[in-house]
Amino acid sequence: MTGSEDVSLADAPTIVELSPEDVLRARGEAIANAGMGRKADHLLEVRGLSTHFSTPDGVVQAVGDVSFDVGYGETLGLVGESGCGKSVTALSIARLVPDPPGKIVAGSITFDGIDLLKLSVEDMRKLRGKEIGFIFQDPLTSLNPTLTIGYQIGEAIKEHMGLPDKAAKDRIVELLSKVGIPRAKDRLKDYPFQFSGGMRQRVMIAIALSCDPKLILADEPTTALDVTIQAQILELIQKLSTEFGTAVLLITHDLGIAAGMCDRVNVMYAGRIVETGSVDELFEAPRMPYAWGLLDSLPRIDDVRGDRLRTIEGLPPLLIDPPVACRFNPRCAYTRDICRTEEPELTVRDSPGHLARCWATEPGGWIA
Amino acid sequence: MTATAVPPPVPVVRPHDKANIVEVDELKVHFPIRGGVFRSQKGAVKAVDGVTFEVRRGETLGLVGESGCGKSTIGRAMIRLRIPTEGSVRFDGQDLSLLSTKELRRMRRRMQIIFQDPYGSLDPRMTVSAIIAEPIETHNLAKGDAKQERIAELLRLVGLDPMYVNRYPHEFSGGQRQRIGVARALAVEPEFIVCDEPISALDVSIQAQVLNLLTDLKRRLGLTYLFVAHDLSVVKHISDRVAVMYLGRVVEVGPPDILYAAPGHPYTRALLSAVPVPDPVAERKRRRVILKGDVPSPVNPPPGCRFHTRCWLYERLGQPENCRTDDPMLQPVAGVEDHRAACHYADEALKTDVGIAHLDDTLVRRGTPPAALASLAAARAAAADDAVAAAAAEELEAPAFSDMSPDTAAIEASDGLQTQDPTNQNTPSKRADRWRRGRFGR
Numbered sequence: 001m002t003g004s005e006d007v008s009l010a011d012a013p014t015i016v017e018l019s020p021e022d023v024l025r026a027r028g029e030a031i032a033n034a035g036m037g038r039k040a041d042h043l044l045e046v047r048g049l050s051t052h053f054s055t056p057d058g059v060v061q062a063v064g065d066v067s068f069d070v071g072y073g074e075t076l077g078l079v080g081e082s083g084c085g086k087s088v089t090a091l092s093i094a095r096l097v098p099d100p101p102g103k104i105v106a107g108s109i110t111f112d113g114i115d116l117l118k119l120s121v122e123d124m125r126k127l128r129g130k131e132i133g134f135i136f137q138d139p140l141t142s143l144n145p146t147l148t149i150g151y152q153i154g155e156a157i158k159e160h161m162g163l164p165d166k167a168a169k170d171r172i173v174e175l176l177s178k179v180g181i182p183r184a185k186d187r188l189k190d191y192p193f194q195f196s197g198g199m200r201q202r203v204m205i206a207i208a209l210s211c212d213p214k215l216i217l218a219d220e221p222t223t224a225l226d227v228t229i230q231a232q233i234l235e236l237i238q239k240l241s242t243e244f245g246t247a248v249l250l251i252t253h254d255l256g257i258a259a260g261m262c263d264r265v266n267v268m269y270a271g272r273i274v275e276t277g278s279v280d281e282l283f284e285a286p287r288m289p290y291a292w293g294l295l296d297s298l299p300r301i302d303d304v305r306g307d308r309l310r311t312i313e314g315l316p317p318l319l320i321d322p323p324v325a326c327r328f329n330p331r332c333a334y335t336r337d338i339c340r341t342e343e344p345e346l347t348v349r350d351s352p353g354h355l356a357r358c359w360a361t362e363p364g365g366w367i368a
Numbered sequence: 369m370t371a372t373a374v375p376p377p378v379p380v381v382r383p384h385d386k387a388n389i390v391e392v393d394e395l396k397v398h399f400p401i402r403g404g405v406f407r408s409q410k411g412a413v414k415a416v417d418g419v420t421f422e423v424r425r426g427e428t429l430g431l432v433g434e435s436g437c438g439k440s441t442i443g444r445a446m447i448r449l450r451i452p453t454e455g456s457v458r459f460d461g462q463d464l465s466l467l468s469t470k471e472l473r474r475m476r477r478r479m480q481i482i483f484q485d486p487y488g489s490l491d492p493r494m495t496v497s498a499i500i501a502e503p504i505e506t507h508n509l510a511k512g513d514a515k516q517e518r519i520a521e522l523l524r525l526v527g528l529d530p531m532y533v534n535r536y537p538h539e540f541s542g543g544q545r546q547r548i549g550v551a552r553a554l555a556v557e558p559e560f561i562v563c564d565e566p567i568s569a570l571d572v573s574i575q576a577q578v579l580n581l582l583t584d585l586k587r588r589l590g591l592t593y594l595f596v597a598h599d600l601s602v603v604k605h606i607s608d609r610v611a612v613m614y615l616g617r618v619v620e621v622g623p624p625d626i627l628y629a630a631p632g633h634p635y636t637r638a639l640l641s642a643v644p645v646p647d648p649v650a651e652r653k654r655r656r657v658i659l660k661g662d663v664p665s666p667v668n669p670p671p672g673c674r675f676h677t678r679c680w681l682y683e684r685l686g687q688p689e690n691c692r693t694d695d696p697m698l699q700p701v702a703g704v705e706d707h708r709a710a711c712h713y714a715d716e717a718l719k720t721d722v723g724i725a726h727l728d729d730t731l732v733r734r735g736t737p738p739a740a741l742a743s744l745a746a747a748r749a750a751a752a753d754d755a756v757a758a759a760a761a762e763e764l765e766a767p768a769f770s771d772m773s774p775d776t777a778a779i780e781a782s783d784g785l786q787t788q789d790p791t792n793q794n795t796p797s798k799r800a801d802r803w804r805r806g807r808f809g810r
């Protein structure tokens with residue numbers, strides 16, 4: 001590695017020395033500042049979103065009646081197991097659900113005061129990539145293998161910002177150094193295969209950030225990466241979102257990542273949000289048996305070694321024919337009759353921002 | 369390389385120790401790179417490059433490292449699915465490379481492997497029964513009814529209902545398929561099983577079920593595992609000893625309680641610092657060690673210590689010369705014979721809290737709250753009382769009869785091992801059936 005042009009890598013400390021208070025303060029300031037010129041209470045407001053897919057077997061109710069907000073500058077986590085609807089939620093927000101077979105059948109999505117579901121295809125295209133950036137799981141399939149990375153980053157900049165070639169090139173080089181790619185200038189003409197997995201994900205982040213978006217949808221951004229590279233990428237996303245006040249909707253199945261990256265977390269199960277709260281509330285005192293089960297079934301690196309893990313019995317349901325009433329009732333150890341007949345609402349628990357969907361932990365429930 | 373008078377070192381093979389089931393000495397597995405018109409060898413990917421360790425009878429040895437570090441290749445070389453370039457693998461004191469085909473086949477009955485991908489490792493055109501029968505037939509272990517009985521027994525052992533012997537792999541979920549893979553490995557009653565990332569393709573809640581299954585089976589059948597994985601938390605949970613690999617070498621080995629609390633190798637510390645902890649408080653305390661750049665190519669590993677190009681300790685100590693010139697051997701850390709690290713400055717690493725400052729095992733495990741556990745225990749006790757009362761009532765009417773031995777009952781009651789029934793679960797099998805019916809108009 002040559003040192004001179006390698007700005008951001010040379011600057012990066014080998015060991016990150018920030019106290020917990022510093023981290024919290026920096027996040028707080030970033031969120032407070034991010035609201036400048038805001039057009040609504042929340043950057044993103046999702047209300048009653050339902051997305052269904054028609055298949056030969058029947059209608060898959062991938063997302064059912066999902067409502068949540070993402071504040072300006074805030075990082076919101078969407079966690080759950082595969083097939084719980086977290087990715088479809090993100091695709092719905094971007095209006096990228098393949099239609100057919102998919103369709104947003106109900107709900108509204110308001111982004112910075114604009115109703116996304118009422119936008120024309122052309123207006124939505126102008127917004128995508130400019131106001132909303134994307135980082136997907138697999139950088140190799142998300143990048144076009146036949147185009148140089150300089151071209152791929154420049155595409156959005158030229159399209160949305162209308163910069164002349166020279167200025168656009170400077171911006172690309174600046175972005176690439178910002179995401180920690182050494183010798184950025186020399187690598188514009190390189191193709192995706194010439195980069196390692198971690199470096200490709202950095203290119204994806206550069207594309208996502210290229211037009212100063214207000215929101216980044218990050219769908220399992222580090223799942224394909226090794227743990228040390230994952231640490232680099234998460235560090236980068238957190239640093240940049242704090243620096244630019246960009247809100248992030250982070251989709252992950254890894255509760256550890258959610259604990260480290262998010263300000264607030266939504267837990268999804270079978271197409272429903274089953275619990276939501278600030279990251280501290282949710283990990284310290286979860287109020288939904290599914291969240292308990294998830295936390296119990298994780299071996300922890302800071303744990304004293306135990307013999308067996310407490311598990312959640314059975315399998316997640318298929319969403320063609322989801323369980324009636326509470327969708328978790330067939331796998332729940334605390335089920336009573338009401339759980340099989342009536343679906344609980346998301347109701348407030350210990351603090352106004354902490355909501356759970358569970359009869360047992362409602363005030364007056366049997367594990368209140 | 370100096371090509372002069374120095375004679376090549378005679379490989380020192382340790383005497384066989386009865387406590388070890390597998391002994392690996394100076395193992396190297398190189399994959400040749402060929403090129404040019406005559407496909408001559410241009411170099412080699414040194415996937416495993418001089419590794420010495422042993423697996424003790426009855427233990428679980430965890431092998432961790434990042435992708436490309438050679439951990440899976442070691443696992444395969446240990447049961448001779450890969451032929452070592454140099455060095456030896458001895459199973460129960462016998463060098464596997466000296467065995468004839470026939471002897472090797474007999475030996476293979478004693479060692480098995482469970483693969484990572486539950487989708488790719490089962491033949492989609494074979495029924496569950498045929499998949500499990502294959503090793504039984506190969507080794508002539510049972511025939512006819514005895515064979516069918518054995519298959520049913522194996523399925524019960526891994527928590528699947530023997531009713532489903534005639535189904536195909538696609539009719540099962542990922543976790544159930546992994547159970548079939550486990551049953552196939554157990555079919556020949558092996559002593560040693562290589563588990564190659566057995567749970568990394570599964571969802572969190574299913575991972576815990578399979579981990580519990582492996583733990584239970586080990587205890588009941590007295591198995592020895594080599595558990596290959598990239599997830600440090602899982603390896604800590606299941607292993608009696610852990611070996612950490614980097615670029616074709618084992619850089620540190622030791623019991624998890626010592627190795628995770630006081631790692632002697634800077635790479636182990638960097639790895640530990642990178643693992644996310646599902647706890648926001650610990651996460652805010654976590655100081656990530658940022659390893660610069662990517663793992664060097666295993667074609668041309670760096671001279672001296674292989675980790676020095678990315679090592680934070682090397683930078684911190686002012687780039688000492690011996691890190692660049694001398695290849696460190698595994699040495700006891702702080703005088704503990706069982707805990708070894710390959711670092712010239714392990715003592716310096718021990719003086720810091722880099723990578724482990726946030727790992728505080730006094731933290732209370734969060735998850736199911738005590739109130740819920742109490743309610744669960746009360747419900748179980750009530751159910752048990754009811755069962756006793758019902759049994760007593762029944763006994764008055766008719767002599768008690770139970771075809772379930774207490775042992776089986778206990779296993780079925782323990783939560784990880786319920787018999788999973790594909791029909792009343794909403795498994796892919798149902799979906800596939802429906803799909804076929806729709807497609808072929810039946």
